[in-house]
Amino acid sequence: MASGRMRKHGFTLKESSSLPTSKFHLVPHTCKVLSSRLSDGSVISPTTMPMKRIVAPSKAERASVHGWLEAMKNLSPPRMRCMQNDSFEDKTDCDLMDVKYRAWMSEHPSALDNFNAIIEVSAGKRIAIFLDYDGTLSPIVEDPECAFMSDDMRTAVKDVANLFPTAIITGRSREKVYDFVQLSELYYAGSHGMDIMGPAQGCHGFKAQGTKALDEKGNEMVLFQPASKFTQVINDVFKLLEEVTKNVPGAKIEHNKFCISIHFRCVKEENWLALAEQVQHVLDAYPNLRLTQGRKILEIRPSISWNKGKALDYLLKALGLGSRNDIFPIYIGDDRTDEDAFKLLTRRKTGLGILVSKTIKDTNALYSLREPSEVLEFLMHLVKWRRRRLNRLM
Numbered sequence: 001m002a003s004g005r006m007r008k009h010g011f012t013l014k015e016s017s018s019l020p021t022s023k024f025h026l027v028p029h030t031c032k033v034l035s036s037r038l039s040d041g042s043v044i045s046p047t048t049m050p051m052k053r054i055v056a057p058s059k060a061e062r063a064s065v066h067g068w069l070e071a072m073k074n075l076s077p078p079r080m081r082c083m084q085n086d087s088f089e090d091k092t093d094c095d096l097m098d099v100k101y102r103a104w105m106s107e108h109p110s111a112l113d114n115f116n117a118i119i120e121v122s123a124g125k126r127i128a129i130f131l132d133y134d135g136t137l138s139p140i141v142e143d144p145e146c147a148f149m150s151d152d153m154r155t156a157v158k159d160v161a162n163l164f165p166t167a168i169i170t171g172r173s174r175e176k177v178y179d180f181v182q183l184s185e186l187y188y189a190g191s192h193g194m195d196i197m198g199p200a201q202g203c204h205g206f207k208a209q210g211t212k213a214l215d216e217k218g219n220e221m222v223l224f225q226p227a228s229k230f231t232q233v234i235n236d237v238f239k240l241l242e243e244v245t246k247n248v249p250g251a252k253i254e255h256n257k258f259c260i261s262i263h264f265r266c267v268k269e270e271n272w273l274a275l276a277e278q279v280q281h282v283l284d285a286y287p288n289l290r291l292t293q294g295r296k297i298l299e300i301r302p303s304i305s306w307n308k309g310k311a312l313d314y315l316l317k318a319l320g321l322g323s324r325n326d327i328f329p330i331y332i333g334d335d336r337t338d339e340d341a342f343k344l345l346t347r348r349k350t351g352l353g354i355l356v357s358k359t360i361k362d363t364n365a366l367y368s369l370r371e372p373s374e375v376l377e378f379l380m381h382l383v384k385w386r387r388r389r390l391n392r393l394m
Protein backbone atom coordinates (compact mmCIF):
# COMPACT_ATOMS: atom_id res chain seq x y z
CA MET A 1 0.00 0.00 0.00
CA ALA A 2 2.81 2.30 -0.96
CA SER A 3 0.43 4.94 -2.27
CA GLY A 4 -1.37 5.15 1.06
CA ARG A 5 -4.55 3.85 -0.56
CA MET A 6 -6.10 0.47 -1.12
CA ARG A 7 -9.38 -0.74 -2.54
CA LYS A 8 -11.56 -2.93 -0.40
CA HIS A 9 -15.23 -3.94 -0.63
CA GLY A 10 -16.15 -1.09 -2.98
CA PHE A 11 -14.37 1.48 -0.83
CA THR A 12 -11.18 3.42 -1.24
CA LEU A 13 -9.27 3.39 2.00
CA LYS A 14 -7.50 6.68 2.47
CA GLU A 15 -4.75 7.14 4.98
CA SER A 16 -5.54 9.96 7.34
CA SER A 17 -3.00 11.02 9.89
CA SER A 18 -5.42 13.57 11.36
CA LEU A 19 -7.61 10.85 12.83
CA PRO A 20 -6.45 9.62 16.18
CA THR A 21 -8.58 6.52 16.49
CA SER A 22 -8.88 5.28 12.96
CA LYS A 23 -6.02 5.24 10.58
CA PHE A 24 -8.10 4.82 7.46
CA HIS A 25 -11.31 6.33 6.22
CA LEU A 26 -13.64 4.60 3.84
CA VAL A 27 -14.66 6.79 0.94
CA PRO A 28 -17.38 5.15 -1.13
CA HIS A 29 -16.54 5.29 -4.83
CA THR A 30 -20.15 6.26 -5.47
CA CYS A 31 -19.63 9.61 -3.75
CA LYS A 32 -18.31 11.07 -6.94
CA VAL A 33 -21.41 10.30 -9.01
CA LEU A 34 -24.13 10.59 -6.44
CA SER A 35 -26.59 13.45 -6.70
CA SER A 36 -30.19 14.00 -5.69
CA ARG A 37 -32.76 16.58 -6.64
CA LEU A 38 -34.25 18.14 -3.55
CA SER A 39 -37.75 19.36 -2.92
CA ASP A 40 -36.79 22.96 -3.76
CA GLY A 41 -35.45 21.85 -7.16
CA SER A 42 -31.79 22.18 -6.22
CA VAL A 43 -29.38 19.31 -6.74
CA ILE A 44 -27.12 18.13 -3.95
CA SER A 45 -24.27 15.69 -4.24
CA PRO A 46 -21.29 14.87 -2.08
CA THR A 47 -19.14 16.30 -4.90
CA THR A 48 -20.60 19.66 -4.01
CA MET A 49 -19.27 19.08 -0.50
CA PRO A 50 -15.52 19.49 -0.07
CA MET A 51 -13.81 16.07 -0.39
CA LYS A 52 -11.30 17.15 2.25
CA ARG A 53 -14.06 17.03 4.80
CA ILE A 54 -14.99 13.49 3.85
CA VAL A 55 -11.43 12.37 4.47
CA ALA A 56 -10.79 14.58 7.48
CA PRO A 57 -13.95 15.62 9.30
CA SER A 58 -13.95 18.60 11.61
CA LYS A 59 -13.02 18.22 15.28
CA ALA A 60 -16.65 18.73 16.31
CA GLU A 61 -17.84 16.14 13.78
CA ARG A 62 -15.30 13.63 15.00
CA ALA A 63 -16.24 14.27 18.59
CA SER A 64 -19.93 13.70 17.96
CA VAL A 65 -19.38 10.70 15.69
CA HIS A 66 -17.12 9.14 18.33
CA GLY A 67 -19.74 9.91 20.96
CA TRP A 68 -22.45 8.05 19.03
CA LEU A 69 -20.24 5.09 18.30
CA GLU A 70 -19.25 4.80 21.94
CA ALA A 71 -22.89 5.02 22.96
CA MET A 72 -23.83 2.42 20.35
CA LYS A 73 -21.17 0.04 21.62
CA ASN A 74 -22.31 0.61 25.18
CA LEU A 75 -25.86 -0.24 24.17
CA SER A 76 -24.61 -3.65 23.05
CA PRO A 77 -22.21 -4.61 25.82
CA PRO A 78 -20.46 -8.00 25.86
CA ARG A 79 -22.13 -11.11 27.26
CA MET A 80 -22.56 -11.37 31.01
CA ARG A 81 -21.97 -15.01 31.79
CA CYS A 82 -18.77 -17.01 31.50
CA MET A 83 -18.44 -19.84 29.05
CA GLN A 84 -17.01 -23.05 30.49
CA ASN A 85 -13.77 -22.75 28.60
CA ASP A 86 -13.08 -19.11 29.50
CA SER A 87 -9.66 -18.39 30.92
CA PHE A 88 -9.14 -17.60 34.60
CA GLU A 89 -8.89 -13.85 33.80
CA ASP A 90 -12.10 -13.99 31.77
CA LYS A 91 -13.83 -15.77 34.64
CA THR A 92 -12.66 -13.15 37.12
CA ASP A 93 -13.94 -10.40 34.79
CA CYS A 94 -17.24 -12.22 34.48
CA ASP A 95 -17.54 -12.67 38.25
CA LEU A 96 -16.99 -8.96 38.66
CA MET A 97 -19.62 -8.21 36.03
CA ASP A 98 -22.01 -10.58 37.78
CA VAL A 99 -21.51 -8.72 41.04
CA LYS A 100 -22.11 -5.41 39.29
CA TYR A 101 -25.17 -6.84 37.52
CA ARG A 102 -26.63 -8.04 40.81
CA ALA A 103 -26.08 -4.57 42.29
CA TRP A 104 -27.82 -3.04 39.27
CA MET A 105 -30.68 -5.53 39.64
CA SER A 106 -31.21 -4.46 43.22
CA GLU A 107 -31.82 -0.94 41.91
CA HIS A 108 -33.97 -2.11 38.98
CA PRO A 109 -35.55 -5.32 40.26
CA SER A 110 -37.38 -7.81 38.10
CA ALA A 111 -40.94 -6.74 37.28
CA LEU A 112 -41.88 -10.42 37.28
CA ASP A 113 -40.51 -11.14 40.75
CA ASN A 114 -42.20 -7.96 41.95
CA PHE A 115 -45.48 -8.35 40.12
CA ASN A 116 -47.56 -8.25 43.29
CA ALA A 117 -45.73 -5.16 44.54
CA ILE A 118 -46.47 -3.40 41.22
CA ILE A 119 -50.14 -4.32 41.47
CA GLU A 120 -50.18 -3.02 45.04
CA VAL A 121 -48.78 0.42 44.08
CA SER A 122 -51.33 0.67 41.30
CA ALA A 123 -54.20 -0.14 43.69
CA GLY A 124 -57.26 2.03 43.10
CA LYS A 125 -55.85 3.29 39.81
CA ARG A 126 -56.53 2.31 36.26
CA ILE A 127 -53.57 0.68 34.55
CA ALA A 128 -52.72 1.77 30.98
CA ILE A 129 -50.04 -0.08 29.01
CA PHE A 130 -47.46 1.43 26.64
CA LEU A 131 -45.10 -0.81 24.74
CA ASP A 132 -42.05 -0.37 22.60
CA TYR A 133 -41.73 -2.86 19.71
CA ASP A 134 -38.17 -3.96 18.81
CA GLY A 135 -36.36 -5.69 21.65
CA THR A 136 -39.54 -5.55 23.75
CA LEU A 137 -42.28 -7.37 21.84
CA SER A 138 -39.92 -8.92 19.28
CA PRO A 139 -36.40 -10.21 19.80
CA ILE A 140 -33.51 -8.28 18.28
CA VAL A 141 -32.50 -9.92 15.00
CA GLU A 142 -29.99 -9.07 12.30
CA ASP A 143 -32.49 -8.29 9.58
CA PRO A 144 -34.91 -5.52 10.62
CA GLU A 145 -37.44 -6.85 8.11
CA CYS A 146 -37.60 -10.10 10.05
CA ALA A 147 -38.28 -8.78 13.54
CA PHE A 148 -41.51 -10.74 13.87
CA MET A 149 -43.38 -11.07 17.12
CA SER A 150 -44.51 -14.53 18.16
CA ASP A 151 -48.15 -15.60 18.01
CA ASP A 152 -48.12 -15.97 21.79
CA MET A 153 -46.96 -12.38 22.13
CA ARG A 154 -49.67 -11.22 19.71
CA THR A 155 -52.33 -13.02 21.75
CA ALA A 156 -51.00 -11.53 24.98
CA VAL A 157 -50.95 -7.98 23.54
CA LYS A 158 -54.48 -8.45 22.18
CA ASP A 159 -55.70 -9.67 25.58
CA VAL A 160 -53.97 -6.76 27.31
CA ALA A 161 -55.52 -4.28 24.86
CA ASN A 162 -58.98 -5.67 25.57
CA LEU A 163 -58.51 -5.12 29.28
CA PHE A 164 -56.42 -1.93 29.52
CA PRO A 165 -55.95 1.16 27.32
CA THR A 166 -52.89 0.09 25.30
CA ALA A 167 -50.52 1.65 22.77
CA ILE A 168 -47.30 0.79 20.98
CA ILE A 169 -44.75 3.59 20.67
CA THR A 170 -41.96 2.71 18.26
CA GLY A 171 -39.12 4.14 16.18
CA ARG A 172 -40.47 2.18 13.20
CA SER A 173 -42.95 3.65 10.78
CA ARG A 174 -46.49 3.21 12.02
CA GLU A 175 -47.44 1.15 8.97
CA LYS A 176 -44.47 -1.20 9.40
CA VAL A 177 -45.17 -1.86 13.06
CA TYR A 178 -48.85 -2.45 12.27
CA ASP A 179 -47.76 -5.05 9.67
CA PHE A 180 -45.84 -6.82 12.40
CA VAL A 181 -48.45 -6.55 15.14
CA GLN A 182 -51.69 -6.74 13.13
CA LEU A 183 -54.01 -5.81 15.97
CA SER A 184 -56.65 -3.15 15.60
CA GLU A 185 -57.46 -2.98 19.31
CA LEU A 186 -54.68 -0.55 20.23
CA TYR A 187 -53.13 2.82 19.49
CA TYR A 188 -49.96 3.06 17.41
CA ALA A 189 -47.34 5.79 17.50
CA GLY A 190 -44.64 5.40 14.82
CA SER A 191 -41.47 7.40 14.05
CA HIS A 192 -40.64 7.77 17.76
CA GLY A 193 -44.10 9.18 18.41
CA MET A 194 -44.15 11.62 15.47
CA ASP A 195 -46.97 9.70 13.79
CA ILE A 196 -49.82 8.77 16.10
CA MET A 197 -53.06 7.13 15.04
CA GLY A 198 -55.76 5.57 17.13
CA PRO A 199 -59.48 5.03 17.28
CA ALA A 200 -61.41 8.29 17.69
CA GLN A 201 -63.68 6.49 20.10
CA GLY A 202 -61.40 4.55 22.44
CA CYS A 203 -62.68 1.05 23.23
CA HIS A 204 -62.75 2.01 26.92
CA GLY A 205 -65.33 4.70 26.33
CA PHE A 206 -62.84 7.59 26.03
CA LYS A 207 -63.10 10.13 23.24
CA ALA A 208 -59.71 10.83 21.65
CA GLN A 209 -58.81 14.29 20.35
CA GLY A 210 -56.84 15.10 17.17
CA THR A 211 -57.32 15.42 13.41
CA LYS A 212 -60.04 13.10 12.22
CA ALA A 213 -59.07 10.51 9.64
CA LEU A 214 -60.52 7.29 8.28
CA ASP A 215 -58.63 4.00 8.24
CA GLU A 216 -58.79 1.47 5.34
CA LYS A 217 -61.91 -0.07 6.83
CA GLY A 218 -63.59 3.35 7.05
CA ASN A 219 -63.32 3.54 10.85
CA GLU A 220 -63.04 7.01 12.34
CA MET A 221 -59.54 7.59 13.69
CA VAL A 222 -57.44 10.46 15.03
CA LEU A 223 -54.14 11.32 13.41
CA PHE A 224 -51.38 13.41 14.99
CA GLN A 225 -48.16 14.10 13.04
CA PRO A 226 -46.09 16.89 14.61
CA ALA A 227 -43.29 16.41 12.02
CA SER A 228 -45.43 16.31 8.87
CA LYS A 229 -43.58 19.22 7.25
CA PHE A 230 -40.38 17.12 7.25
CA THR A 231 -41.72 14.48 4.87
CA GLN A 232 -39.87 15.78 1.81
CA VAL A 233 -36.59 16.49 3.54
CA ILE A 234 -36.56 13.00 5.06
CA ASN A 235 -37.19 11.53 1.58
CA ASP A 236 -34.31 13.60 0.15
CA VAL A 237 -31.88 12.55 2.86
CA PHE A 238 -32.98 8.94 2.54
CA LYS A 239 -32.00 8.99 -1.16
CA LEU A 240 -28.58 10.42 -0.33
CA LEU A 241 -28.00 7.88 2.40
CA GLU A 242 -29.08 5.02 0.17
CA GLU A 243 -26.15 5.92 -2.06
CA VAL A 244 -23.74 6.29 0.84
CA THR A 245 -24.70 2.97 2.42
CA LYS A 246 -25.12 0.81 -0.65
CA ASN A 247 -21.40 0.08 -0.92
CA VAL A 248 -20.81 -0.51 2.76
CA PRO A 249 -20.94 -4.26 3.32
CA GLY A 250 -23.68 -5.11 5.82
CA ALA A 251 -25.09 -1.59 6.11
CA LYS A 252 -28.84 -1.19 5.84
CA ILE A 253 -31.02 1.86 5.76
CA GLU A 254 -34.65 1.97 6.80
CA HIS A 255 -37.23 4.63 6.00
CA ASN A 256 -39.36 5.15 9.07
CA LYS A 257 -41.53 7.91 7.58
CA PHE A 258 -40.39 10.84 9.74
CA CYS A 259 -37.11 9.21 10.78
CA ILE A 260 -34.39 7.18 9.08
CA SER A 261 -32.44 4.30 10.65
CA ILE A 262 -28.96 3.40 9.49
CA HIS A 263 -28.18 -0.13 10.62
CA PHE A 264 -24.66 -1.01 11.77
CA ARG A 265 -25.42 -4.48 13.17
CA CYS A 266 -24.00 -6.35 10.18
CA VAL A 267 -21.22 -3.85 9.43
CA LYS A 268 -17.73 -4.84 10.58
CA GLU A 269 -16.88 -2.74 13.64
CA GLU A 270 -13.72 -1.43 11.98
CA ASN A 271 -15.95 0.23 9.35
CA TRP A 272 -18.36 1.87 11.81
CA LEU A 273 -16.46 5.11 12.15
CA ALA A 274 -16.18 5.67 8.42
CA LEU A 275 -19.88 4.94 7.92
CA ALA A 276 -20.89 7.20 10.79
CA GLU A 277 -18.80 10.00 9.36
CA GLN A 278 -20.39 9.61 5.95
CA VAL A 279 -23.80 9.84 7.58
CA GLN A 280 -22.76 12.92 9.53
CA HIS A 281 -21.37 14.44 6.37
CA VAL A 282 -24.69 14.09 4.54
CA LEU A 283 -26.47 15.48 7.56
CA ASP A 284 -24.27 18.56 7.70
CA ALA A 285 -26.36 20.05 4.88
CA TYR A 286 -29.54 19.62 6.95
CA PRO A 287 -29.38 21.62 10.17
CA ASN A 288 -33.07 20.96 10.83
CA LEU A 289 -32.38 17.24 11.24
CA ARG A 290 -30.50 15.57 14.06
CA LEU A 291 -28.81 12.29 14.77
CA THR A 292 -29.46 9.97 17.71
CA GLN A 293 -28.31 6.43 18.38
CA GLY A 294 -30.05 3.20 19.27
CA ARG A 295 -29.10 -0.47 19.37
CA LYS A 296 -26.49 -0.67 16.61
CA ILE A 297 -28.27 2.01 14.64
CA LEU A 298 -27.93 5.71 14.03
CA GLU A 299 -31.22 7.48 13.58
CA ILE A 300 -31.98 10.68 11.76
CA ARG A 301 -34.96 12.64 12.90
CA PRO A 302 -36.39 16.17 12.67
CA SER A 303 -34.96 18.61 15.20
CA ILE A 304 -38.26 19.20 16.89
CA SER A 305 -38.99 18.93 20.54
CA TRP A 306 -40.81 15.61 20.31
CA ASN A 307 -39.95 12.17 21.60
CA LYS A 308 -41.50 9.02 23.03
CA GLY A 309 -42.11 10.82 26.33
CA LYS A 310 -44.12 13.54 24.60
CA ALA A 311 -45.95 10.89 22.58
CA LEU A 312 -46.83 9.07 25.79
CA ASP A 313 -48.13 12.33 27.26
CA TYR A 314 -50.16 13.02 24.09
CA LEU A 315 -51.62 9.53 24.10
CA LEU A 316 -52.59 9.78 27.75
CA LYS A 317 -54.44 13.01 26.93
CA ALA A 318 -55.95 11.60 23.72
CA LEU A 319 -57.22 8.66 25.71
CA GLY A 320 -58.78 11.07 28.19
CA LEU A 321 -56.36 9.89 30.88
CA GLY A 322 -53.88 12.77 30.94
CA SER A 323 -55.14 14.93 33.75
CA ARG A 324 -56.36 12.10 35.90
CA ASN A 325 -54.27 11.00 38.82
CA ASP A 326 -56.16 7.76 39.13
CA ILE A 327 -54.35 6.43 36.07
CA PHE A 328 -51.30 4.20 36.38
CA PRO A 329 -49.34 4.03 33.11
CA ILE A 330 -46.81 1.22 32.70
CA TYR A 331 -44.25 1.72 29.92
CA ILE A 332 -42.06 -1.19 28.78
CA GLY A 333 -39.09 -0.54 26.48
CA ASP A 334 -35.52 -1.58 25.84
CA ASP A 335 -33.87 1.32 24.09
CA ARG A 336 -32.33 4.68 24.81
CA THR A 337 -35.29 6.42 23.13
CA ASP A 338 -37.60 4.81 25.70
CA GLU A 339 -35.84 6.75 28.45
CA ASP A 340 -37.89 9.87 27.54
CA ALA A 341 -41.03 7.92 28.37
CA PHE A 342 -39.53 6.57 31.61
CA LYS A 343 -38.59 10.13 32.57
CA LEU A 344 -42.13 11.36 31.93
CA LEU A 345 -43.51 8.73 34.27
CA THR A 346 -40.99 9.67 36.95
CA ARG A 347 -42.07 13.31 36.58
CA ARG A 348 -45.76 12.38 36.75
CA LYS A 349 -45.05 10.52 40.00
CA THR A 350 -47.53 7.89 38.97
CA GLY A 351 -46.94 4.84 36.84
CA LEU A 352 -43.65 3.15 36.21
CA GLY A 353 -41.12 2.25 33.57
CA ILE A 354 -39.76 -1.23 32.94
CA LEU A 355 -36.49 -1.57 31.06
CA VAL A 356 -35.95 -4.71 29.00
CA SER A 357 -32.28 -5.53 29.37
CA LYS A 358 -30.00 -8.40 30.24
CA THR A 359 -27.16 -6.05 30.97
CA ILE A 360 -26.43 -3.02 33.11
CA LYS A 361 -27.76 0.18 31.57
CA ASP A 362 -28.17 3.66 32.86
CA THR A 363 -31.94 4.02 33.07
CA ASN A 364 -34.83 5.99 34.49
CA ALA A 365 -36.92 2.83 34.63
CA LEU A 366 -37.81 1.49 38.04
CA TYR A 367 -38.03 -2.19 37.16
CA SER A 368 -36.47 -4.50 34.60
CA LEU A 369 -37.23 -7.56 32.53
CA ARG A 370 -34.46 -9.52 30.87
CA GLU A 371 -35.89 -10.15 27.40
CA PRO A 372 -39.09 -10.26 25.31
CA SER A 373 -39.98 -13.73 26.69
CA GLU A 374 -40.18 -12.12 30.16
CA VAL A 375 -42.26 -9.27 28.71
CA LEU A 376 -44.67 -11.94 27.44
CA GLU A 377 -44.83 -13.51 30.90
CA PHE A 378 -45.44 -10.12 32.51
CA LEU A 379 -48.26 -9.29 30.07
CA MET A 380 -49.84 -12.70 30.69
CA HIS A 381 -49.68 -12.12 34.47
CA LEU A 382 -51.45 -8.79 33.97
CA VAL A 383 -54.21 -10.41 31.91
CA LYS A 384 -54.70 -13.19 34.46
CA TRP A 385 -54.79 -10.76 37.35
CA ARG A 386 -57.30 -8.44 35.64
CA ARG A 387 -59.56 -11.31 34.57
CA ARG A 388 -59.55 -12.70 38.09
CA ARG A 389 -60.52 -9.29 39.43
CA LEU A 390 -63.29 -8.82 36.90
CA ASN A 391 -64.66 -12.29 37.70
CA ARG A 392 -64.68 -11.43 41.38
CA LEU A 393 -66.61 -8.23 40.67
CA MET A 394 -69.27 -10.10 38.68
Ligand SMILES: O=P(O)(O)OC[C@H]1O[C@H](O[C@H]2O[C@H](CO)[C@@H](O)[C@H](O)[C@H]2O)[C@H](O)[C@@H](O)[C@@H]1O
Nearest residue numbers: 133134140141142144147170171261265295297
Ligand atom coordinates in the same frame (compact mmCIF):
# COMPACT_ATOMS: atom_id res chain seq x y z
O1 LIG B 1 -38.60 1.95 19.16
P1 LIG B 1 -38.38 0.55 18.71
O2 LIG B 1 -39.63 -0.19 18.41
O3 LIG B 1 -37.48 -0.21 19.65
O4 LIG B 1 -37.58 0.69 17.33
C1 LIG B 1 -36.22 1.12 17.34
C2 LIG B 1 -35.54 0.60 16.12
O5 LIG B 1 -35.79 -0.81 16.09
C3 LIG B 1 -35.36 -1.55 14.96
O6 LIG B 1 -33.95 -1.73 15.06
C4 LIG B 1 -33.59 -2.60 16.13
O7 LIG B 1 -34.15 -3.91 15.88
C5 LIG B 1 -33.65 -4.55 14.68
C6 LIG B 1 -34.41 -5.85 14.50
O8 LIG B 1 -34.31 -6.65 15.63
C7 LIG B 1 -32.13 -4.74 14.80
O9 LIG B 1 -31.63 -5.36 13.63
C8 LIG B 1 -31.47 -3.38 15.03
O10 LIG B 1 -30.09 -3.54 15.23
C9 LIG B 1 -32.08 -2.68 16.24
O11 LIG B 1 -31.56 -1.38 16.42
C10 LIG B 1 -35.76 -0.89 13.68
O12 LIG B 1 -35.22 -1.59 12.59
C11 LIG B 1 -35.41 0.58 13.66
O13 LIG B 1 -35.90 1.18 12.47
C12 LIG B 1 -36.09 1.25 14.85
O14 LIG B 1 -35.84 2.62 14.86
